[in-house]
Amino acid sequence: MSQETVKYLLPESEIPTHWVNLLPDLPGDPLPPLNPGTMQPAGPDDLTPIFPMGLIMQEVSPEPEVEIPDQVREAYRIYRPSPLYRAHRLEKALDTPAHIYFKYEGVSPAGSHKPNSAIPQAYENKQAGIDKLSTETGAGQWGSALALACSLFDMKCEVFMVGASYDQKPYRRAMMEAWGATVHRSPSDLTDAGRSQQEHPTGSLGIAISEAVEVAAKDGGTNYALGSVLNHVCLHQTVIGQEAMAQMAMAGEEPDVIVGCVGGGSNFAGLSFPFVRRVLRGEAKTRFLAAEPAACPTLTRGAYRYDFGDTVGMTPLLPMYTLGHDFVPPPVHAGGLRYHGDSPMLCGLVHHGVVEARAYRQNEAFESAVRFARTEGILPGPEPAHAIRATVEEAEAAREAGEPRVILLGLSGHGHFDMSAYDAYLSGSLEDIEFSEQEMEDALARLPEAPALA
């Protein structure tokens, strides 16, 4: 065993003072979201019923950096800066000359990177006089993060939890309730949307979004909060990459490749965008590798088109890779990666070849996650397990090439609330569920009419 440093820690004073806004750096023409009724660019007025102006201005900001409010930095101090680890033990187990680093966001009280955006979203709403937020949650990560953030800013939080998850994950529900949130099983009988969907008793993320948006739209004191996809969410997550950049400098290394998992894209954006900016500006030659589930292969198999962000078609049209807004991904354990689209900013980078994407089956992802747990100690969540799989491939490629490549992995969260998935993997009962090409093609055929993307 080596006596080299394992963890690179920054003091609280090194929590970033600004978020990195990649919007002005993006290659190609700007692709605004469209109002589905008029096909004109959606403006702030399309969003004010459910978002505060502070977040809307962040969503469309042309500034390369956005200052982080003091109270947000103060709340970040509960768990930030997060540690960067050198994975000496995993490297040894893989017999690779690669240097593997991972940035670990599981140290947040909610167990993932999600509070990085939940905290500023709660703060901006509080500043706007809003005292309650509504949201949906599937796997439970986002709902937990928003419940935590609302408790820190003394706000109410109402979470519509997908029925199947509500039944299967009572501990995630209890976590949200411990932080003071009210959690409803969706479809509920509290909203028109929920009442209209009682024939789907297990619910879906689309139905839960509809319920949460309805609550926000009908109540002037309540706003809605979204945990991924949108520009302002990606913006907030860039604290991850900025810290990682400072920590890699402490280690005296520069990443050759940065690897992360993608559901809606906020985790990947958070780690990579500060590094992507350097590449777009010609200051570095980093590769970027996005790992997604083969059961929901948005970036690797989707169409690059305008589509709705939600299932029932209530949002503006977003320019993105999509499997079709009413495509329902199979129920793999990486619930956080089951989304038909992805962040428009990230999709643009994939479209322009800045970011590569690969899809992995859940058994190969869990095989790598167990290998990681038995060497590095930390039990990864099912979502970053996909990124670990990609990291193992990159480390093996480095061994075959005989090159000491530097890999930076985003470990977005722990798996403490996903042990049933480990149980299934270890007992051999985890299935590699195939997504339905026919269903995807049918869903793509139902895409709304909209201008083609360049």
Add this chain to the structure above:
Amino acid sequence: MSQETVKYLLPESEIPTHWVNLLPDLPGDPLPPLNPGTMQPAGPDDLTPIFPMGLIMQEVSPEPEVEIPDQVREAYRIYRPSPLYRAHRLEKALDTPAHIYFKYEGVSPAGSHKPNSAIPQAYENKQAGIDKLSTETGAGQWGSALALACSLFDMKCEVFMVGASYDQKPYRRAMMEAWGATVHRSPSDLTDAGRSQQEHPTGSLGIAISEAVEVAAKDGGTNYALGSVLNHVCLHQTVIGQEAMAQMAMAGEEPDVIVGCVGGGSNFAGLSFPFVRRVLRGEAKTRFLAAEPAACPTLTRGAYRYDFGDTVGMTPLLPMYTLGHDFVPPPVHAGGLRYHGDSPMLCGLVHHGVVEARAYRQNEAFESAVRFARTEGILPGPEPAHAIRATVEEAEAAREAGEPRVILLGLSGHGHFDMSAYDAYLSGSLEDIEFSEQEMEDALARLPEAPALA
């Protein structure tokens, strides 16, 4: 909100190089463990069938400090040094002039302080040529920690898990299995002890200990590992208090009172013993407050006597406060605190008035834990919830006295695997189970004949 520091972090180079052995500092006459057959002091020969000589020498060491092996320090680097927090938000919520600090051990991959001893126990056994460890687990914290430690040293791990916990906590079992351990439901049909207890299908810690000890005693390549009570376990845990002392110095404060929860005593010993040494040597005037469950009030209601460490009477007789070795505590959610006795070293300090003890009901403990979660973000385990209750009392006493007392709280672990207890508390169905005085008196009447304690 204040901009004062929230977290005090130490670099890896500040992981202690030695453990603090309080044995030579203890007040009063030495009280050796006794061989129950001869009533003579138990020596190394009584322990060699199940423990390696390296640990036995630590158990009886007269040295004030014991060096930490390099490979143990290397493994500690996965999660150590652990953070010390200033609880600004809790202080504000309590409107107290007290300064509340907490040392957080939930950052270990197993989620508690237990790996601090599991790692050196695995290491010493590995050095002695042992390739497998057996143990028992109730709440699952210790079994998880040993499974982790064995994975790090490439050893096998066999865990006998109390039947009721095995059924109720499948995620804890899955966690151990993810680290490669084999987990048996106890009573099992794999041991004589287990086969003889099939009429108690839900099992007990006593039965599980018997099974694990039997496996170790019968197999030359297998040893047994215990997660608390014994001197060497308390010794290993003193990394907590040494780091906390350095971190309190960073904060420029000296604790007036140190608070921790007590089950077998290793967590409390770990945080407090380095500070206790200074008090015993006349260098400080710190108070020490041990928090235990009212359902298992060993330190506050037990008899100070020689008793067996296990339920069925296989261990040497230990000098301690005890409720009687065959007293079965009611099934409160703080499973880690359900032990009939306590560390002899800690009991001696209570007996000599160095450490105070208080007992709390589980509803008041959870009330304080929820208050903590909603201010500090972190969800405490049910065990440290008792220490948080005591901290709140101390903070309120400081307010009443108008004194800016400095409180140092040991937050031994998170509650991610105990959310059903939060669920019960929040839904109003958590019971304040009373322990049975009659059962305790009956159990005390069955204490083995042994010399009285001074």
